Structure formats: structure tokens, C-alpha cells
Amino acid sequence: MRLDAKIPGGPLPQKWDRHRFELKLVNPANKRKFDILVVGTGLAGASASASLGELGYNVKTFCIHDSPRRAHSIAAQGGINAAKNYPNDGDSIWRLFYDTVKGGDFRAREANVYRLAQISNAIIDHCVAQGVPFAREYGGLLANRSFGGAQLSRTFYARGQTGQQLLLGAYGALMRQVAAGRVRLFPRREILDIVVVHGKARGVVARNLLNGEIECHEGHAVVLATGGYGNAYYLSTNAKASNVTAAFRAYKRGAAFANPCFTQIHPTCIPVHGTYQSKLTLMSESLRNDGRVWVPKRAGDKRPPHQIPEAERDYFLERKYPSFGNLVPRDVASRNVKEQCDQGKGVGETGLAVYLDFADAIRRDGRAVIERKYGNLFQMYEKITGDDPYETPMMIYPAVHYTMGGLWVDYNLMSTLEGLFVLGEANFSDHGANRLGASALMQGLADGYFIIPYTLGGYLAGTSLEPVSASDPAFAATAREAEERIRRLLEVNGRRTVDELHRELGMVLWNHCGMSRTNEGLAKARARVQELREEFWHNVRVPGAGRDLNQSLEKAGRVADFMEFAELMILDALARQESCGGHFNEAYQTEENEARRDDERYCHVAAWEFAGLEREPVRHEEPLVFEHVPLTQRSYK
Amino acid sequence: MSQSIRLTLKIWRQKGPADPGRFETFAAEDISTDMSFLEMLDVVNEKLILEGREPVAFDHDCREGICGSCGAVVNGRPHGHLRGTTLCQLHMRHFRDGDTIVIEPFRARAFPVIKDLVVDRSALDRLMQAGGFVSVNTGSAPEANTLPVPSDRAERAMDAAACIGCGACVAACPNASAMLFTSAKVSHLALLPQGRPEAARRVLSMVRAMDACGFGNCSNHRECEMTCPKEISIVHIARLNREALKAGFLSPER
Numbered sequence: 001m002r003l004d005a006k007i008p009g010g011p012l013p014q015k016w017d018r019h020r021f022e023l024k025l026v027n028p029a030n031k032r033k034f035d036i037l038v039v040g041t042g043l044a045g046a047s048a049s050a051s052l053g054e055l056g057y058n059v060k061t062f063c064i065h066d067s068p069r070r071a072h073s074i075a076a077q078g079g080i081n082a083a084k085n086y087p088n089d090g091d092s093i094w095r096l097f098y099d100t101v102k103g104g105d106f107r108a109r110e111a112n113v114y115r116l117a118q119i120s121n122a123i124i125d126h127c128v129a130q131g132v133p134f135a136r137e138y139g140g141l142l143a144n145r146s147f148g149g150a151q152l153s154r155t156f157y158a159r160g161q162t163g164q165q166l167l168l169g170a171y172g173a174l175m176r177q178v179a180a181g182r183v184r185l186f187p188r189r190e191i192l193d194i195v196v197v198h199g200k201a202r203g204v205v206a207r208n209l210l211n212g213e214i215e216c217h218e219g220h221a222v223v224l225a226t227g228g229y230g231n232a233y234y235l236s237t238n239a240k241a242s243n244v245t246a247a248f249r250a251y252k253r254g255a256a257f258a259n260p261c262f263t264q265i266h267p268t269c270i271p272v273h274g275t276y277q278s279k280l281t282l283m284s285e286s287l288r289n290d291g292r293v294w295v296p297k298r299a300g301d302k303r304p305p306h307q308i309p310e311a312e313r314d315y316f317l318e319r320k321y322p323s324f325g326n327l328v329p330r331d332v333a334s335r336n337v338k339e340q341c342d343q344g345k346g347v348g349e350t351g352l353a354v355y356l357d358f359a360d361a362i363r364r365d366g367r368a369v370i371e372r373k374y375g376n377l378f379q380m381y382e383k384i385t386g387d388d389p390y391e392t393p394m395m396i397y398p399a400v401h402y403t404m405g406g407l408w409v410d411y412n413l414m415s416t417l418e419g420l421f422v423l424g425e426a427n428f429s430d431h432g433a434n435r436l437g438a439s440a441l442m443q444g445l446a447d448g449y450f451i452i453p454y455t456l457g458g459y460l461a462g463t464s465l466e467p468v469s470a471s472d473p474a475f476a477a478t479a480r481e482a483e484e485r486i487r488r489l490l491e492v493n494g495r496r497t498v499d500e501l502h503r504e505l506g507m508v509l510w511n512h513c514g515m516s517r518t519n520e521g522l523a524k525a526r527a528r529v530q531e532l533r534e535e536f537w538h539n540v541r542v543p544g545a546g547r548d549l550n551q552s553l554e555k556a557g558r559v560a561d562f563m564e565f566a567e568l569m570i571l572d573a574l575a576r577q578e579s580c581g582g583h584f585n586e587a588y589q590t591e592e593n594e595a596r597r598d599d600e601r602y603c604h605v606a607a608w609e610f611a612g613l614e615r616e617p618v619r620h621e622e623p624l625v626f627e628h629v630p631l632t633q634r635s636y637k
Numbered sequence: 638m639s640q641s642i643r644l645t646l647k648i649w650r651q652k653g654p655a656d657p658g659r660f661e662t663f664a665a666e667d668i669s670t671d672m673s674f675l676e677m678l679d680v681v682n683e684k685l686i687l688e689g690r691e692p693v694a695f696d697h698d699c700r701e702g703i704c705g706s707c708g709a710v711v712n713g714r715p716h717g718h719l720r721g722t723t724l725c726q727l728h729m730r731h732f733r734d735g736d737t738i739v740i741e742p743f744r745a746r747a748f749p750v751i752k753d754l755v756v757d758r759s760a761l762d763r764l765m766q767a768g769g770f771v772s773v774n775t776g777s778a779p780e781a782n783t784l785p786v787p788s789d790r791a792e793r794a795m796d797a798a799a800c801i802g803c804g805a806c807v808a809a810c811p812n813a814s815a816m817l818f819t820s821a822k823v824s825h826l827a828l829l830p831q832g833r834p835e836a837a838r839r840v841l842s843m844v845r846a847m848d849a850c851g852f853g854n855c856s857n858h859r860e861c862e863m864t865c866p867k868e869i870s871i872v873h874i875a876r877l878n879r880e881a882l883k884a885g886f887l888s889p890e891r
């Protein structure tokens with residue numbers, strides 16, 4: 001396998017323009033002769049489907065949900081970045097680029113990140129034109145706020161519902177193309193495999209979730225926008241159906257998987273409260289703009305928060321990072337929270353929580369201002385916990401949130417499997433080892449609205465694609481494999497439920513491949529995952545039938561893939577003997593307990609190639625070159 | 638502090654669209670008051686699976702009140718009795734030890750039952766296809782700040798845009814009308830200058846689609862507003878009516 005990132009030549013700011021000029025164009029009249037299969041209707045998939053439909057391609061779009069509008073993107077709260085510099089506080093494309101590369105701890109490609117920053121402004125223009133009701137100043141112009149890890153205000157937002165509003169914009173555009181007949185929608189379909197014909201991705205195998213039928217769909221290219229794999233940990237902020245299945249199947253068909261160990265643990269989530277817990281709820285990072293994070297100075301101090309006097313509180317982020325304070329990047333904040341709790345200073349029933357306190361902000365700005373900014377978040381918190389954050393500080397703890405790793409893609413967003421493009425959280429492209437707040441929405445929409453429409457055209461115009469049909473033997477063979485897996489899952493009829501086994505897998509990953517990792521822990525975790533996988537295939541119980549709406553079976557298929565994929569995460573973590581961003585190996589830290597990178601040996605992307613069932617996957621390296629942002633130790637002091 | 642309660646559940650079971658369906662009774666033991674309603678159903682389902690029975694099918698995804706997937710009629714109310722709350726955000730602390738809870742799917746002509754509590758709400762997508770968007774192609778937008786929108790207008794548009802498309806308003810309406818849902822979209826876009834050029838066409842087309850999809854008429858029962866988990870106001874219905882009237886009289890596309 002050769003990793004060719006296909007980064008265009010020329011100076012950084014001109015690369016994308018130049019590339020767009022050099023890409024071949026598809027004649028407008030020919031576009032409708034191309035069938036494009038888009039999997040996923042989150043921000044990336046919906047924006048791609050709509051834009052490709054507008055261009056005249058014949059698009060088929062698939063999603064698990066009953067409606068494309070329900071994709072996980074809907075839950076994003078805080079906002080979306082752009083380099084508009086409306087507040088006149090010194091922002092620029094260059095600075096957004098710089099911050100993103102640095103925030104990612106120098107494990108992303110400069111050229112990709114620069115393009116992302118360049119496109120960011122057009123995204124805002126487009127979303128506003130669609131009617132996305134972004135927050136505005138009294139004069140009627142767009143409002144901005146600062147957001148996790150940025151020292152300036154470049155984040156656009158729609159209350160605490162930015163993802164929802166952006167997705168409804170993209171969904172509206174998609175619905176318009178459905179009405180125009182350019183996009184055909186296949187909701188309640190789960191893609192179980194990618195069909196490869198003569199080395200190229202030419203189709204998908206889908207399960208109709210309503211009746212369990214297996215369907216084959218052929219096309220000239222496949223676009224995966226299936227989101228991240230945070231649910232490998234069972235508990236995460238991701239929606240319940242978020243999964244790795246389509247991406248993992250693509251990996252098994254020849255698409256390299258990059259940096260699977262790069263996962264993001266978000267510092268501000270509602271703490272776990274019981275073993276029945278089914279998911280974790282994020283409290284938007286925007287809360288850190290006004291909330292102050294603290295713990296009691298004395299370990300084991302169990303007094304209620306209002307009884308702990310000011311002098312006996314430790315505002316540890318403000319103390320340790322005077323210039324960024326509560327706004328340090330997520331990986332840094334999360335590790336510090338864990339550290340405080342490990343020292344016995346955690347609060348609440350479990351001791352696995354710290355306070356996020358708004359008392360000062362309410363005193364300073366008044367309750368009305370705070371309510372306007374965060375009202376719906378406070379309400380959500382109260383609904384879940386029964387506590388009123390206007391009266392008593394919130395309690396937060398880190399939770400799995402986002403996955404920077406994903407299928408490897410080149411500058412065109414094509415994976416190592418020709419004809420398979422990967423967008424949004426499902427690819428690995430722009431966030432390196434740590435994603436900054438409000439940049440996933442930006443990336444998903446950049447990929448879907450403004451990159452794939454060009455690069456897919458370049459591929460189609462420059463590649464000879466012989467006709468295929470779903471009657472091709474490759475389709476039947478791939479469909480048979482999918483059916484066979486389903487049959488096996490139903491046959492086990494063991495004694496443990498899918499959720500039970502998934503929870504156990506999640507604990508192993510959380511303890512050993514989570515916020516802080518050690519070589520011994522990872523090795524142990526690997527063995528444990530193998531055992532669990534064995535147990536899964538011998539002892540899982542999946543009730544019901546294959547040819548029916550069967551939610552247990554859906555879950556079982558996804559968990560079966562997580563059981564395999566978890567090992568790849570662990571292998572990747574073991575192979576990367578350094579700390580960077582969200583990957584923190586305790587053996588590699590500075591005196592101040594920050595991640596210590598090893599740029600001599602690990603300034604590269606690790607891309608894993610599937611090598612067969614009983615063989616170790618092969619690790620490939622794509623070297624990263626930093627010409628514009630000097631490699632430095634991140635410091636948020 | 639959490640407590641443990643016991644409940645009796647009467648849940649609607651229906652194997653498929655053709656099955657007439659019936660209630661089944663389940664005992665839910667040791668339910669923590671910190672659980673969400675869906676977590677309570679998870680616990681019941683885990684037990685059913687281990688007993689070799691089929692778990693209750695229900696739609697859900699985000700479990701934080703934003704995706705609009707979840708929803709069932711709980712003791713006669715879509716999403717349960719707590720105002721402004723989706724089923725996934727309804728916590729068991731709002732029930733008492735020994736309560737009997739009746740759980741059934743959303744019922745409406747336009748929402749056929751698929752299985753147990755799962756219904757087909759694709760009619761809502763078809764309504765959106767009729768005009769729930771601004772016709773702007775990628776690439777053609779002007780600079781975002783060339784079009785100021787007074788902040789109170791933007792806020793009102795956002796109030797309407799908060800609809801999560803769950804369909805509870807339809808389930809609550811004696812006529813199974815989708816008026817609240819449709820008016821939220823019409824209102825969101827009608828309030829913004831970006832939506833004005835197509836406002837007349839949008840409202841007429843979406844109102845027509847409501848009929849075509851099998852939704853009933855609105856006769857001002859206001860059940861929808863009471864039920865809506867996002868507290869979408871019927872003010873938007875009034876705006877839809879005004880827009881429709883205006884469009885009907887003035888638009889050449891009538």
C-alpha cells in the first residue's frame with residue numbers, strides 16, 4: 001500500500017485554487033450519468049448529497065434513521081468556527097489555520113488544515129443564505145463568541161443548538177434535491193459492506209432495517225460520511241446509533257484506517273450516575289467561557305459547595321494556566337480534571353466530578369444575561385440531574401466525545417480504496433491528535449459543500465469506470481457474507497445481552513485506552529478485548545429474526561465490529577510511543593505533566609492496512625512536514 | 638438522591654403493520670429515579686432478552702432531546718406529562734413507587750405503526766420536500782453580513798426553528814393535524830429576509846402537502862402546543878394562516 005496524500009504544489013495559500021484548476025471537470029450533461037452513493041446524512045453527508053444533486057449527479061443517499069434530519073450532527077451545541085474576523089480581534093485565515101494545527105498537536109497535514117480555514121468563511125455565507133438563524137447583535141449583524149481553546153471570538157452559534165440548525169439547513173437543501181428528483185433517499189438502511197469491483201468501490205450492501213432485507217446498490221463512487229466511532233467506549237456523548245461498521249468494513253476491503261487511537265475526551269459532561277446509564281450528555285464547552293472550574297483544596301472534603309469558602313477552593317485550571325485559564329484545550333482540561341479526582345478531590349456522590357460554577361458570572365452579568373446565553377443548557381442539566389445550576393454549581397466530568405482518527409484520505413478525500421471517499425468525522429483529515437471546539441461542524445460542511453463537489457468530479461472525469469450492475473458476482477458475494485454474519489449472530493443464542501458485553505468492552509477501553517494510557521495497561525487491554533470478542537461470539541444472545549425490524553440485531557452487528565475495531569485502537573496506541581493531544585502515554589510527559597511529543601520518531605500519520613483475518617494489520621506511515629507552523633511544545637500557561 | 642421504585646407497565650405490542658396489536662403488562666422492578674424513561678425501558682428489555690422474549694421496539698438516538706427520534710404516548714400524553722420534555726429527557730423521578738404506566742405508540746393516520754412503539758413519520762419529510770428550505774445552491778451565497786437581520790427577529794425565527802420534528806403535535810391533535818410542525822418551518826423562514834422571496838410559494842405548497850400526506854385540519858384545539866417538547870407556540874400557526882391568506886390572495890402561483 002502506498003500512501004500518497006496528493007498535496008498540490010505551490011505556496012500554501014494557493015494550493016487549493018491551483019488544485020481546483022487542475023482537477024478535470026465533468027461535462028454538465030454527463031453528470032446525470034454518474035450514480036453516486038452517499039452513506040450518512042449528518043452535516044457531511046447531507047451537505048455532500050445536496051451539493052452533488054445540485055450539480056446534476058444522480059445521488060442515492062442512505063441513513064440509519066427514519067429521517068435524515070436525525071443524524072448525530074443534530075446534537076452539536078456550541079458552534080462553528082470561521083475566520084471572518086467580524087469582531088476585529090485579529091483573526092485571519094492564517095490564524096485559524098495556525099491554531100488548528102497547533103491545537104491538533106502537530107499531527108495533521110498543513111495543506112488540509114489551511115484549506116479548511118480558507119473555506120470556513122464560505123460555509124457561514126452559505127448557511128446564512130439557507131436561513132440558519134445564527135445569533136445576532138442588536139444591529140442585526142452576526143454575533144461571535146470565543147470557544148474552547150481559542151483566544152479570540154470566531155465561533156458562530158445558534159443558541160445551544162448550532163448543530164441542529166446547521167443540519168436542518170443541509171437537510172432542507174437535501175429535501176429540495178429529493179423533491180427535484182436528483183437525490184433518492186434510503187432511510188432506515190444500514191450499510192453493512194462496501195462492494196469492490198476490479199479494485200474500485202462500486203457499491204454497497206445495505207440492510208433494510210424495516211424488514212431485514214439485504215439490498216445491493218451500485219454506483220460509480222461511494223461517499224462515506226458515517227461519523228465517528230466514540231461509541232466503542234459504550235458510554236460517550238455520541239448518539240446511540242453512532243458506529244464504526246461502515247468504516248470498518250471499508251477498512252477490511254482495503255481502505256487504510258488512520259490514527260485510530262486519537263480519541264477526544266471532552267471535559268464538560270454530566271458525570272456518570274448509575275450502571276444502567278445508556279449515554280453521557282455533553283454540557284457545551286461554551287460554558288467554560290463564564291463558568292469557573294474548581295475542586296476543594298483538601299482531598300476528601302465532602303461539604304456541599306456553598307459551605308466551602310473561597311480560600312479553600314482550588315480553581316486549578318486558572319492556577320495552572322494563567323493565560324488560558326478555564327479555556328485550555330479539551331485534552332488538557334480533561335487530564336487535569338482526572339488528575340484532581342485521582343488525588344481524591346473529586347466531588348459528588350461518586351467523587352468522579354468537579355464543579356463548574358456560574359456564581360461569579362451571574363453576579364457580574366446578571367441572571368438574565370447568563371440565561372440568554374446558556375438557558376437551554378442549564379435546563380437540560382436540571383432535567384437530567386434534578387439540580388438547578390443557577391443555585392448550585394454544575395458537576396462535570398470528562399467523557400468520550402469525538403474521534404480524530406478515521407479512514408485515511410488524501411487531499412481529495414479519497415481513501416486508499418479507489419472510488420471510496422470519506423467525509424466528516426469518519427475521515428482522519430484535519431484535527432491531528434486533538435480537535436479544537438467548533439471545528440468539526442466546520443470540517444463536515446467544508447468536506448460536503450465545498451470539497452467533494454470538486455474532487456469527486458476530478459475522479460470521475462479522470463478515471464475509466466466500466467459499467468457494473470448489482471447482478472455482478474462481487475455484489476452477490478458481498479451480500480452473502482453480510483447475510484452469513486447475521487445468521488451467525490442470531491445463532492449464538494448465549495446468555496449475555498449485547499449491551500452487557502458492549503459495556504464491558506467500553507470499560508476496558510475507558511480504563512486503558514482513554515484519557516491516560518500505559519504500555520502495560522494497553523497490553524492487558526488487548527488481551528482482554530480478545531477474550532471479550534471470543535465471549536461475544538459464543539455467549540451473546542440476539543433475540544428475534546433476521547428478516548424483521550430487529551433492534552437487538554442492529555446493535556449486535558455494530559458491537560461485533562467494535563469488538564474487532566477496539567483492538568486496532570489499542571494496537572495504534574501501543575505503536576505510538578509518544579504522547580500527543582488526546583493520546584497521552586504516561587511514559588511520555590513533561591515535568592508539568594503535559595504531553596511530550598517525539599517529533600523525531602512520530603511526526604507522522606499512522607495508517608493501518610488490513611492484512612487478513614489471522615494476521616496483524618500493517619502499519620504505514622505518512623510523514624508530516626511542518627513548513628509554516630514551527631513544531632513547538634504546546635503551552636497554554 | 639436517587640431512590641428505587643417499582644412500576645407496572647402496560648405496553649402496546651404489535652408485531653408489524655398488519656398485526657392488530659394489544660397491550661402486554663410488565664413489572665419493572667428496582668427502577669432508579671435517576672434513570673431516564675428510555676433507560677427504564679432498556680432495563681425492561683434486557684430482562685425480556687434474557688427470558689428469551691422479544692424486547693419492546695422503540696425509536697431513539699440522541700437521548701438528549703434534540704434528534705426527535707423518541708416518542709411514545711405515556712398515560713395518554715405524547716412524551717409523557719412533563720411539559721417541554723421529550724421522552725428521553727423524562728426522568729423516573731417524576732413517577733411514584735407503585736405507579737402503573739400505559740405506553741403506546743403515537744397514533745395518527747399519517748403515522749402508521751411499524752412495530753410496537755415505532756411509527757412511520759416519513760410524511761414529515763415529505764412536508765419538508767414541499768418547501769421547507771430556501772432555494773439556494775452551494776456556492777451562490779453573498780457575504781453573510783450583507784443581510785442584517787434584527788436580533789429579535791432572528792430570535793423569533795430561532796424559536797420556530799427549534800422544532801425537532803418528533804411528531805408529538807400530530808399525535809396530540811384530535812384531528813392528527815401537522816399544523817404546528819408545518820407552521821414552525823413556515824414561520825422560521827418567513828421571519829427571515831432570506832426566506833421571503835419564496836414565502837408565498839412555500840406556504841401554499843406545504844399546506845397542500847399536509848392534505849396529500851393524510852394529516853387532518855387544524856381546528857384550534859391547542860393540544861399540540863401543550864404537548865410540544867420544544868414549546869413551539871401556536872403563534873406560528875397564526876403566522877402560517879396570515880402567510881397563506883396573503884399568498885392565496887396575492888400570489889400569481891395560486
Ligand SMILES: Cc1cc2nc3c(=O)[nH]c(=O)nc-3n(C[C@H](O)[C@H](O)[C@H](O)COP(=O)(O)OP(=O)(O)OC[C@H]3O[C@@H](n4cnc5c(N)ncnc54)[C@H](O)[C@@H]3O)c2cc1C
Pocket residue numbers: 039040041042043044045062063064065068071072073074075076077078079080162163189190191192225226227228237238239242243245246282401402423424425426437438439440441442444
Ligand atoms: C454532543 C455533541 C456536541 C457537539 N458539539 C459540537 C460543536 O459545538 N461544534 C463542533 O464543531 N462539533 C461538535 N461536535 C462534533 C460534531 O457534532 C460531529 O463531529 C459532527 O457532527 C459529525 O458529523 P458527520 O456528518 O461526520 O457524522 P454524523 O452526524 O455522525 O452522521 C453520521 C451519519 O451516518 C449514518 N450512518 C452511520 N453508519 C451508517 C451505516 N452503517 N449505514 C448507513 N448510515 C450510517 C447515520 O445515520 C448518520 O446519518 C459535537 C458532538 C457531540 C457528540
Ligand code: SF4
Pocket residue numbers: 799800801802803804805806807817818821864865866867868869
Ligand atoms: S412542533 Fe413540537 S411537537 Fe411538533 S414536531 Fe416540532 S417539536 Fe415535535
Ligand code: FES
Pocket residue numbers: 696697698699700701702703704705706707708723724725726
Ligand atoms: S432520543 Fe433524541 S430526542 Fe429523544
